[in-house]
Amino acid sequence: MEEKKRRIYYAAFRSKDRRFDGQFFVGISSTGIYCRPICRARLPKEENCRYFKTAAEAEQAGFRPCLLCRPELAPEKSFTETGEEIAIQTARLLEEHCGSGVSITVLAKQLACTDRHLRRVFAAAYHVTPVAYLQTCRLLLAKSLLTDTDLSMLEVAMAAGFGSLRRFNELFKKQYHLAPTALRKELKKKREKNEVLTVGIGYHPPYEWKKMLDFLSLRAIPGVEVVQNDCYMRTMSQVDRQGIYRSGWIKVKNNPVKSVLLVMLSDNLITVIPQILGRIKCLFDVYCDPEIIYTALLSMNTIKSGLCVKGTRVPGCINSFELAVRAVLGQQITIKAAKTLAGRFAETFGTPIETTIQGLSYVFPTAEKIVGLGTTGESKIASLGIISTRARTIKALAQLFYQEDNYCQVYADPEKEIKKLLAIPGIGVWTAGYIAMRAMGCTDIFLETDYGIKKAMEPMTTKEMLQQAEKWRPWRSYAVMNLWDFLSEKGH
Incomplete structure (x- = not known):
């Protein structure tokens, strides 16, 4: 590494600035240990420092993780x-x-x-x-x-x-x-005994945690999700390496001092911890780099003061099929009404589960379960008060998810997946875009036909809105969340 870069890295290491956390790791030749750039241990001499892009690279070079700063908790790269x-x-x-x-x-x-x-x-x-x-x-x-643990x-x-x-x-x-x-x-000797299994997930601060919980709370499916006491809780299931479904519950709360999400899990999810943590990372958008996104969207505040807030995340999802069904149920009705229908759907077709958390009673049904209803599936769904056209759409969605195991995941090709969604009768541009934004982690979705977006950007015309949104690429999904949050705070 050239001398100029080494000086820049050392200056960043010396500053302990959290903006650099996760961007690189520092190997210290005098101790054989590698650290995060925010490590509070005694600053080593500059000539003893080596710099690595990832923890894996540092370990391949023979360094061991620091027990003080814990590189495993460093936020992920964006x-x-x-x-x-x-x-x-x-x-x-x-x-x-x-x-x-x-x-x-x-x-x-x-x-x-x-x-x-x-x-x-x-x-x-x-x-x-x-x-x-x-x-x-x-x-x-x-x-x-x-x-x-x-x-x-x-x-x-x-x-x-x-x-x-x-x-x-x-x-x-x-x-x-x-x-x-x-x-x-x-x-x-240095830690307190946890009553439940608890694992940390690091993120880049700041994090608008309350706004995230407010969004999830408003849309929480009864029996499946609960938001209370500054925590998000839900049931979930995951297939293990033997092909067995493991069902249980999770609870997530924020530790803003350490910039870590604390994840508590039920014991029966032990064998699928990596998959569970992966889904939680997607739901809470821990890969987001707020500094970069805020800089890209700062022009929003020239439209209306306070329109863009640093640390705003795009909520992802735990279960892509669940999110898609929830999006269809929410078409042309209120969020509250859609929430009620989603609760009936989960109670009727989901799997009952016993938990220690009040309000968590069902695991949301799989696409396979809905496909297994056969020819009577559409009428059974409609009997819950869901109009027949949407019941038909949900059945078609289940078939698509069932046929393609990895459909609508964060590593999918968004353009191809959106085309498949639009081919299903009853799914339009808004619904497909919303699913892509949350289930596939698409960062550049702009929902110009959304009532809330129009309201937040009034008196702009649709053409003017689209022209303005071009400045926000490739982070237009974050612009959408900022616009929705702005409306919510204004009481709309």
Whole structure:
């Protein structure tokens, strides 16, 4: 690395500025440890510092994670930080599926490219191979579980995807020069015992947490989701590596001081922790870089003061099929009415579940369950008070999701998926765009036909709105959320 870049990185490290957290990692040759740029440990000498793009790269160079700043809690990289979306999507899939034994070939197929091309672009973007990155994902997840939970060593090994306790112990000792049991013993005195399984997810601050919860609360499906006491809670299910559905509950709250979301999970979700955390990251948009987006959307405040707020997120979703059904139910009726219908749908076709959280009673039905209703499915859906045309649309949606396992995911090709949605009778441009924005994580959706958007941008015409929105590419989805939040605060 050239001397000028080294000086810039060291200045950023010395500043402890949270804007740099997750952007790079610092390896310290005198200790063999690598840190986040916000680490509060004693500042090392400049000549002892090496800089890495990812934690995986630092570990491949022989450095061990710092126990003080905990690199596993560093916020994820956003799409703006490299030009290779395939590499970033691969990294997120590796994190989400590190416990499921998924192969690079399967991931390449999901991303519609060859595994050779995937390996090439990944190595160029992250400076390590996908296999090395996957190993780091597993090790850091295991370290997080050892630090924050009381899971047994075997449970930690299985949850992190090592396949066996022996393999876990060998890799952990080799990479970190410390036995997993020794690490837990060292840390146990420093933490309080958690009554439930709790794992942290880092994010880039600031985070408009209240606005996120307000949005989710307004649309929460009765029996499936609950928002109260500054927390989001819900039921969910996930298929494990044996093809078995694991159902349970999650609870998410914010720790703004540490810029971490604290995720509590029921014990029966232990074997699918990586997948659960992956879905939660999507729901709460932890990949977002507020500084970059705020700079791009700052011109919104010239239309009306306070229209754009730094830290606004685009809510994603836990379950793409659930989100799509909810979007269809919400067509041309109030949010409250759609919420009631979604609750009936979940109660009628969902799976009952016992939880310790009042108000959580059902797991939302799968597409397979709705397809399994057969020829009577449409009439059964309509019997809930859902008009027949929408019942037909929901049945068609279920068929599409059932036929394509990975349909409408965050790594999908938005243009292709939107075309499939628009081909279903009853799904128009607004519904398809809304699903793409939340289920597929599309950052550049603008819903110019939406009543709220028109209201927030009045007295502009549709043509003027579209012209103005061109300035906000590729972050128009964030512009939409800012406009909706603005209206909500004004009481509309």
